[in-house]
Amino acid sequence: MESVLSYIEFISKISDADKSFLLLYKEGSEQSSCALKNVIKASGESEKAKFFSADVNVVRDIHKLYGVESVPSLLVFADGRLTNIIKGCHDSSYYKALTQNILFRPEETSVRKSAKNVTVYSTPTCSWCNTLKAWLRKNNIPFTDIDVSRDQNAAEALVRRSGQQGVPQTDINGQIVVGFNQPRLKELLEIQ
Structure with a gap:
């Protein structure tokens, strides 16, 4: 997992990536340490996705631009576009499953179910x-x-x-x- 220091640096690194993940965390926070450890473990098991991290104590622009108000938060990107934000600390198997699920694109079904509120x-x-x-x-x-x-x-x-x-x-x-x-x-x- 690669550390980034600004929004500009991050965007330049994901421009050619199909799938990428950015963990926003706060050094010294127990929840952030948990998330960082588990995302690092999951990133080592994924060959196709790019993983980045940014400490909000140092990086001041990324979380504001994406409207992230609490850390740790894992931002999920597909083709450079933010598609999901996962908050809190989860087990490494959850993060690993997340990297695998992002590869899945459901096909449109011919019969649409009624929309739910x-x-x-x-x-x-x-x-x-x-x-x-x-x-x-x-x-x-x-x-x-x-x-x-x-x-x-x-x-x-x-x-x-x-x-x-x-x-x-x-x-x-x-x-x-x-x-x-x-x-x-x-x-x-x-x-x-």
């Missing part, structure tokens, strides 16, 4: 929330993300509807799913 209620520091959002993106499910740590009214409305305070909670066409209950999510989203 999906809203995810989450917080930036919730690892299950980030896992849920990554899973929705992987399955090409558009969703609205509401950060209940910043929107007290949404948090109160959510408790009134579900009777639960915890996150993640997902509203799919009026049906609430508490936690990352994959079988229930697949059922409501009609995913095989």
Whole structure:
């Protein structure tokens, strides 16, 4: 994994890459150290993708340009375009799977399922929330993300509807799913 010191340097290095990843981290943070260690391990097992890192103590422009407000965050790029942001620290096997999943491009199906209205209620520091959002993106499910740590009214409305305070909670066409209950999510989203 290569360290970059600015946005300009980073962009110049991914101009010819199909797939690239940039870990934004903060030196001295336990979560960042965890993410850095696991991304380094995953990067050693991937031959096709380029991996970069930037310490926000040193690099001041990248996180602002991509709207990243918390670290560690792994930015995922395809053909130089930002396609996903994975927040928090995950196991190296998760990062390895992420590098493999980015190679997968689902074919358009001839029969389109009816569009679902999906809203995810989450917080930036919730690892299950980030896992849920990554899973929705992987399955090409558009969703609205509401950060209940910043929107007290949404948090109160959510408790009134579900009777639960915890996150993640997902509203799919009026049906609430508490936690990352994959079988229930697949059922409501009609995913095989």
